Each structure stands twice: as structure tokens, then as C-alpha cells.
Amino acid sequence: MLLRAVFLMLMLFCYGGCATMPRPGQPSTGGVPVSTICQKYSLDCSWDGVTHTVSMNYKGKLVRAMVGSSLVLVDSTRFSLSSPLRRKSGSIMLPSDFERVVILPTVENMAGELPKVPSRIGKVVLDPGHGGKDPGAIGYSGLKEKDITLDIVRRLRDELVKAGVDVVITREKDEALALDRRTEIASRPDVELFVSIHANSTTPDHKRSISLAHGIEVYYIGALNADDLDEQQRQLNAKKLCGEFKMQGSSEEARKIVLSMLYNYKMSEAPGMAERMARNLSRAVEEHSRGAKSQRYFVLRNTLVPAILIEVGFLSNPGEERRLKEPSYRQKMAVAISRSISEYLYATGK
């Protein structure tokens, strides 16, 4: 999965930072030294003493694992071991199932003998914009953004569930929900993507009585500045996420690595996702695409995973408001968004 490469990496590292102690019930002895595996399979192996990670190359495949973590990343595919990597008498010891779980499928896949081992697909957080006392934009006929966004998200949830995707919704009904809470809901280790749904609005220019602006826009955030990275909600979300990874307080270095990897992953995935979404969605509903754009919206700044915000149309445009009023149009939209998300989640190979 393309999108998951960095996320998984960071999860791996986060886990590594957190899980410096074997968990109860896990074997604490046995295992195989890294050097043994590297020799046996002629792997090009290296050790990074700063990040405590082992890297192994096999015919262009990169295997990464971290001492203290039971998660392993093979390119963008994640594997879970029965126990963490650990140190023993100056050697890095791999759990006894490392060879079976990681190396053999990798080697066999390269030979084309076995299908790729599927990795777990994480959850998608769907966020209907506005709600409760905050109606968002209101169209000429009175259509409210908060109702449109909730309806599309419910339909989208149903479509994604049909496609086998786990979904979390930030608000299930017409209720107020603060932006910080929306980003907090997305700050869990099993979340892969955050999708916020909104409807657009502009004020008419002085020569016209109505606004003619129309079309679909998808937003992502291209980069965060130092203030963004220090933003209070971002810090709280990072603390929550790393807490859920059971990261120990002393592993500040590992925490920084995880957050940096998360950041890089988010920045590398979101623009492409936004572009594909804008293109696919506009084609599917036969509406003009205004493209994918970088924007510093709160929910895009403060989520730690790849995040996009879809503006499904302009309520300030009477024609577009009419379309958005039609349940069949909203259904078409939900199906198209779901398809793009599913493709993103299930895409294999780079």
C-alpha cells in the first residue's frame, strides 16, 4: 500500500519506542541473531545505532525493524512478530518467527511463487463538517452544509463498509463538534486516513446578484511551518498517539523519529490522494474540478495521518445547490469518494 509506507514505518518506530519491554505472555528468550539471517539469505544488512533500527535489503526489497518493536516493515507492507527484537550479548536478536513471517514470504514473493501477504488495512476517519449550532454554508433555498455533509458521510460510510473498510465517523448526528476533537479522534494507531467533507460557498461579486463559482475542490496541506508543528492540538494528538503505542516516557528520541516519519508520510501521501480524489470525483458526478490545493485548515494541520478535505460543491451556486439537494446525486458522490478511498487503501506496489 503506497499510502501506508510511511505510516507503517512510523507505527513501527512508534511501537519500537513504546514497546521497549516484551509484553506479558510473549516469549522473552530464544530468537536468531540478525547476522545469521543476513548470511543465510545473502541480505545486505545495516544497523543504525541512533534509531536502533536494522535494515535488510533483498533484491530491492527493504526490510526495516527496530529493537524493542514487534512490527516489521517490508517496503510498505507491515508484519507483526510474536515478540519484539531485542539485544543479547551485543547481538540483535530477531524473534523466532521472523524468518517464517517476514523473510520467507518476501523471498517467495520475489520468486513469484506465492501471493503477496496481505497486511492489515487501517481505519478511515470520516468527518462531516459543521453540525449543531454551526450550520456551515446555507444555500439560496435554505439547504445547510451541515446536513449535506452528514448525509454524504453516512452514505460514504455504508459504501466503504461494503468494500471492507473500517470506518470511524467524527459526528454521527446533527451535533456541534469542536475541530480539535475531530483531529483527536483521528489520532489513533489504527487510523490511516482522515477525510473531511464540506460544501463550499462564496459571496457574489458586485456585478452579480448570485455567485457563479461551482465545482469540486479537494484540499491537503503541503507543509507545516514551525508554529504549525508546535500547535497545541498537534502536540496533544502526538502525545495521545504515542501514548496508545505505549511509548515509554524516556524514549524521547524514538518519539521524535516516529513523529518525523508520520509527518513525512502525511506530506508524501496527501497531495496525490487529493489530486486523484478531485479528478475521480469530478468525472463520476460530471462536475467541474477546481483541482487539489494546499490549504492550512485546522483539521489538515493537526491530524498526524494523511488528511484531505473535500468541498463537494458550492451551496452559493443555485444550480449546484439543486444538485446537492438530490439524494441520488449525493449517493453518486458517496460512491465515487468511496471508490477513490478504497483504491488508495488497497493499492499494491509503487
Ligand SMILES: [Zn+2]
Ligand atoms: Zn465547511
